[in-house]
Amino acid sequence: EADIYQTPRYLVIGTGKKITLECSQTMGHDKMYWYQQDPGMELHLIHYSYGVNSTEKGDLSSESTVSRIRTEHFPLTLESARPSHTSQYLCASSELGDSYEQYFGPGTRLTVT
Amino acid sequence: DAKTTQPPSMDCAEGRAANLPCNHSTISGNEYVYWYRQIHSQGPQYIIHGLKNNETNEMASLIITEDRKSSTLILPHATLRDTAVYYCIVRVAGAAGNKLTFGGGTRVLVKP
Numbered sequence: 001e002a003d004i005y006q007t008p009r010y011l012v013i014g015t016g017k018k019i020t021l022e023c024s025q026t027m028g029h030d031k032m033y034w035y036q037q038d039p040g041m042e043l044h045l046i047h048y049s050y051g052v053n054s055t056e057k058g059d060l061s062s063e064s065t066v067s068r069i070r071t072e073h074f075p076l077t078l079e080s081a082r083p084s085h086t087s088q089y090l091c092a093s094s095e096l097g098d099s100y101e102q103y104f105g106p107g108t109r110l111t112v113t
Numbered sequence: 114d115a116k117t118t119q120p121p122s123m124d125c126a127e128g129r130a131a132n133l134p135c136n137h138s139t140i141s142g143n144e145y146v147y148w149y150r151q152i153h154s155q156g157p158q159y160i161i162h163g164l165k166n167n168e169t170n171e172m173a174s175l176i177i178t179e180d181r182k183s184s185t186l187i188l189p190h191a192t193l194r195d196t197a198v199y200y201c202i203v204r205v206a207g208a209a210g211n212k213l214t215f216g217g218g219t220r221v222l223v224k225p
Binding site for chain 1: 147154155156157158159162215216217
């Protein structure tokens with residue numbers, strides 16, 4: 001079983017609110033990722049990190065921001081939520097290197113009304 | 114990134130082997146083939162990966178053709194809990210974040 005956790009699992013929030021989606025892993029992985037997935041659709045990488053103080057934008061443009069102050073923690077923040085942000089957000093982690101598999105958390109399903 | 118092509122869906126009888134094909138004709142020599150699956154409303158789950166040789170673990174077997182342009186994931190004895198979307202992914206190696214590019218996948222329905 002992968003030791004990667006996301007909270008909250010479900011969130012319904014009004015437009016304009018600031019939200020932070022939490023992601024933590026206890027495997028000591030250096031790399032962490034955030035993906036966005038709409039129901040029945042493909043996953044899209046929105047952010048990733050190689051380690052502490054490292055953050056990069058992914059393929060899909062996102063208004064969210066991330067931070068990596070601790071190895072185990074990779075929170076995602078939306079300063080002002082909009083209905084277009086409604087989606088499922090999946091966090092993942094992996095070891096450094098080219099061939100290591102990614103372990104995914106259970107996801108946060110966000111609905112912005 | 115090498116693109117992958119998978120059938121959109123397939124059914125499988127419980128207890129039988131499920132053979133999931135994937136084409137990746139533009140794969141580069143240093144790119145791995147990964148398989149993940151996603152059960153409804155859950156995060157993706159790693160299954161297996163390989164570079165050139167066939168691989169087997171407790172979940173599945175991966176058969177890669179000699180020219181590496183296609184592969185097959187084999188679930189030896191499918192159970193109802195194997196119902197999921199299965200993604201064949203070619204891994205971008207190197208410094209670009211090792212991102213996983215998920216395509217449409219194959220929706221597998223295991224029937225009693």
